[in-house]
Amino acid sequence: MWRSIASNALTLFIVLLIALAGAIAWGKxxxxxxxxxxxxxxxxxxxxxxxxxxxxxxxxxxxxxxxxxxxxxxxxxxxxxxxxxxxxxxxxxxxxxxxxxxxxRGGASTCGTEVVYRIGVNRALMQVRELDPATGTYVEAAEFQPGEAGEEGDTVPEPYTRVRGEAETRYRVLVAEGTTVWRVVESLKEADFLTGTLAPEDTPLEGMIAPDSYEVTEGADMADLVARMRALQQQRLDTVWAQRREGLPFETPEEMLTLASIIEKETGVPEERRQVASVFENRLRQGMRLQTDPTVIYGVTDGRGVLGRGLRQSELQSNSPYNTYVVEGLPPGPIANPGLASLEAAINPDTTPYLFFVADGSGGHAFAETLAEHNENVARWRAIEAQQQQANQ
Missing domain, CATH: 3.30.1490.480 (Endolytic murein transglycosylase)
Incomplete structure (x- = not known):
């Protein structure tokens, strides 16, 4: 009997093992x-x-x-x-x-809410965006300018206050090309998800903030963020300067940065950067004045805010070191923070005979080799301006 019991127990044990193995295999x-x-x-x-x-x-x-x-x-x-x-x-x-x-796995969250602080040339804008998992695209939940009161005196929309303090909320600071250091620093002061202040000695020189997108965490130190921006711009300067072609009409990385900032302010069309660079470098080689409005404007505003009007004749005739209608060569320093593409255009311009350019009404520019051609382009642009003014009346 004991032998039968043992045999049955062994059989049951084997069956259980098989069942367990099967369950494990199924689970895997x-x-x-x-x-x-x-x-x-x-x-x-x-x-x-x-x-x-x-x-x-x-x-x-x-x-x-x-x-x-x-x-x-x-x-x-x-x-x-x-x-x-x-x-x-x-x-x-x-x-x-x-x-x-x-x-x-770790790392940054891959969905949920993203707060994007966009620092542009004229203003800064806070955006709250939430990822729609079904489409993989972000949907805007709120948008506002920090420091500006809403219609009912509420400066901060509810979606923003709701996501503040949540561990999974991601923050990103986006600095646009063509901003000034003053604009970036003043805008960062309005970002309440940052902490700390920026000492005067830690404020970068004009042009030394890299336009880019910066991931930050809530409570990040403002001075640390600005240091990152400055370090990235220095890295770009070093890299681009090492790739420069021979025969450029400037001799230092600082002059490259200055020219790149002018290129950045003169065109918003990516395909035009190298053409614009060729115009200024052709002028420098021939000893012609650069005659560019953005440098004059910088001399008037000192990079603080937008001029908001046309240049006056007195400003175009002033002896400001940034008045390139009067002074020869490059101004004493950059007039904005240029992006990588403008830096690259400065050291690798197109080879053209162009000495002039003017807006063509399409968002781009008409380029010319002679003053006569340029004057014809200017006349066409004036006619387009007049038509636009009539249409807006």
């Missing part, structure tokens, strides 16, 4: 198999969350069919303790293995 297949999610979702993982809570949230949103397998798989791969807080984009049909990797 489910863990790596395509998931049931039909449309991408944005999964929020709060600070202090657990893998159990995450698995239940995923199940509620239809991303996993078996929360327990999700947790066992995370434990088996030693990832349970690596859960990160944030908002993460979970693509459609993601396997449980892929989702575990997404929520434990």
């Amino acid at each position: 297949r489910e863990y790596v198999a395509e998931g049931p999610l039909e449309q991408a979702i944005c999964l929020r993982v709060p600070s202090g969350s657990t893998m159990r809570r995450v698995s239940e949230d995923l199940a509620a949103q239809g991303a996993v069919s078996y929360p327990s397998i999700f947790r066992v798989g995370a434990d088996y791969s030693d990832r349970s303790t690596e859960l990160k807080a944030g908002s993460f984009l979970v693509p459609e049909n993601a396997s449980m293995e892929e989702i575990v990797d997404i929520v434990t």
Whole structure:
């Protein structure tokens, strides 16, 4: 009898082992198999969350069919303790293995809310954008100018106050080409997600802030951010200067930066930068004055704000060192923060015979080799201006 019992027990044990092995094999297949999610979702993982809570949230949103397998798989791969807080984009049909990797990998959140602070030439704009997981595109939730009161005296829209302080909210500062250092620094003072102040000795010289997009965290130090901007511009200067061609009509990286800033202010058409650069460099070679309005404007405003009107004859005839209608050669320094493309245009201009250019009414410019051709282009532009003025009346 004991032999029969032992035999039956052994058989049962073998059956259980087979069943267990089958369950494990099935669980492994489910863990790596395509998931049931039909449309991408944005999964929020709060600070202090657990893998159990995450698995239940995923199940509620239809991303996993078996929360327990999700947790066992995370434990088996030693990832349970690596859960990160944030908002993460979970693509459609993601396997449980892929989702575990997404929520434990670390790094910046891949979806959710983004606060973008755009610093432009004339103003700064705060935007709150939320990612639509279904389309993978950001949808604007709010937009406002810091420091300017709304119609009812409310300076900050609700979507912005709601996302402030949330760990998964990402912040980005975007500096446009052609801004001045004054504009950037004054705008950063209005960014309430930054902390600290900028000492006068830490303020970069004109032109030494790199136009770019900068990821920051809430509470980041303003001085540290400005230092990053200055370091990137210095890196660009060093790199571009090392790539310069022979025979350029300037001798130092500082002069390159000055010319690049003029190119930046003279055209917003990327394809024109090297042509504009050729005009100024042809003029420098021939000893002609640059005669460019943006330098005169900088001399009037000192880079602080927008002139908001046309230049006066007295300003065009002044002895300001930035008045390139009077002084010869380059002005004493940059007039804005040029982007990388303008720096590259300064050291690699097109080869052209052009000495003049004027707006052509399409957003670009008409270029000319002779003064007679230029005067014809100017006449056409004046006619376009007159038509535009009549249309606006």
